[in-house]
Amino acid sequence: MASQFAKKFTVDGGKGFSLAKINPRDDSLFDDKEKAKAQTAEDAEAINQLQDRLYAEGGRSLLVILQGIDCSGKDGTVRSVFNACGPIGVEVTPFKVPSEEERAHDYLWRVHKACPSKGIIGIFNRSHYEDVLVVKVKKLAAPQAIEQRYEEINDFEKMLSDNGTRILKFMLHISKDEQAERLRERVTNPAKQWKFNPSDLANRKLWDDYMAAYETALKRCSTPHAPWYVIPANHHWVRNAAIARIVRETLEEMAPKYPPAVGWDPKSVVIE
Numbered sequence: 001m002a003s004q005f006a007k008k009f010t011v012d013g014g015k016g017f018s019l020a021k022i023n024p025r026d027d028s029l030f031d032d033k034e035k036a037k038a039q040t041a042e043d044a045e046a047i048n049q050l051q052d053r054l055y056a057e058g059g060r061s062l063l064v065i066l067q068g069i070d071c072s073g074k075d076g077t078v079r080s081v082f083n084a085c086g087p088i089g090v091e092v093t094p095f096k097v098p099s100e101e102e103r104a105h106d107y108l109w110r111v112h113k114a115c116p117s118k119g120i121i122g123i124f125n126r127s128h129y130e131d132v133l134v135v136k137v138k139k140l141a142a143p144q145a146i147e148q149r150y151e152e153i154n155d156f157e158k159m160l161s162d163n164g165t166r167i168l169k170f171m172l173h174i175s176k177d178e179q180a181e182r183l184r185e186r187v188t189n190p191a192k193q194w195k196f197n198p199s200d201l202a203n204r205k206l207w208d209d210y211m212a213a214y215e216t217a218l219k220r221c222s223t224p225h226a227p228w229y230v231i232p233a234n235h236h237w238v239r240n241a242a243i244a245r246i247v248r249e250t251l252e253e254m255a256p257k258y259p260p261a262v263g264w265d266p267k268s269v270v271i272e
């Protein structure tokens with residue numbers, strides 16, 4: 001069950017969801033920037049401890065999907081929300097333009113292979129949703145094939161969920177102005193130029209098409225077993241605080257436990 005906090009971000013497809021109604025600058029859920037940052041650090045530490053239990057328990061996994069337009073802050077989110085976690089139990093997978101081998105399979109093949117095994121938190125930087133976003137906007141597949149994918153994705157995620165993977169999907173929602181600002185920063189700051197890709201400008205021209213494709217995907221694929229959360233992401237600190245809180249609450253609800261000693265009694269073990 002999603003908490004009251006998480007519900008504020010949850011996409012409810014049935015009630016006329018509209019992405020345009022969500023303000024990317026919204027910071028009203030937090031009183032104070034410094035407090036929110038401190039809370040994020042605390043939540044990140046709690047996530048680390050819960051992740052340790054999840055790993056020890058070894059029976060279930062958590063999949064965190066991050067989607068957003070270029071410059072929406074997917075990498076920054078990973079850095080801030082999971083920075084307290086040791087590398088053993090967390091796997092980050094970026095999904096880029098499919099390789100030749102990947103293209104020779106169905107679109108979920110590479111995704112299924114990257115799903116977290118039991119005990120692991122898997123983080124997807126982009127995901128199978130690219131197959132109904134960029135693929136739709138750039139017409140990289142037949143419309144009928146794309147149309148089928150929403151149901152296929154829901155079925156796929158249901159199967160993962162039935163098999164012990166908890167799924168959280170975050171859309172990092174920034175404004176077009178904010179993207180312009182971040183692109184300018186990438187162009188002018190030598191420490192960020194490596195992140196700039198001229199193709200980002202071509203994508204920016206297709207902003208409205210991307211937003212329409214996002215809205216359709218969010219509406220059609222927000223399910224009880226794999227909800228979509230739209231996170232106002234113009235402010236890094238709001239984005240980080242909201243996602244850290246939802247991830248923490250989800251892990252707390254999963255309540256992973258250290259397995260007890262089985263077949264031996266800790267009191268009777270003598271180590272000399």
Ligand code: ADP
Binds near residue numbers: 096197
């Ligand atoms: P990022 O922007 O995620 O940091 P890149 O600059 O390498 O990393 O961008 C990855 C690119 O791969 C994006 O433009 C994205 O739309 C594209 N991509 C991801 N998955 C697919 C897919 N299934 N089909 C086509 N393009 C894809």
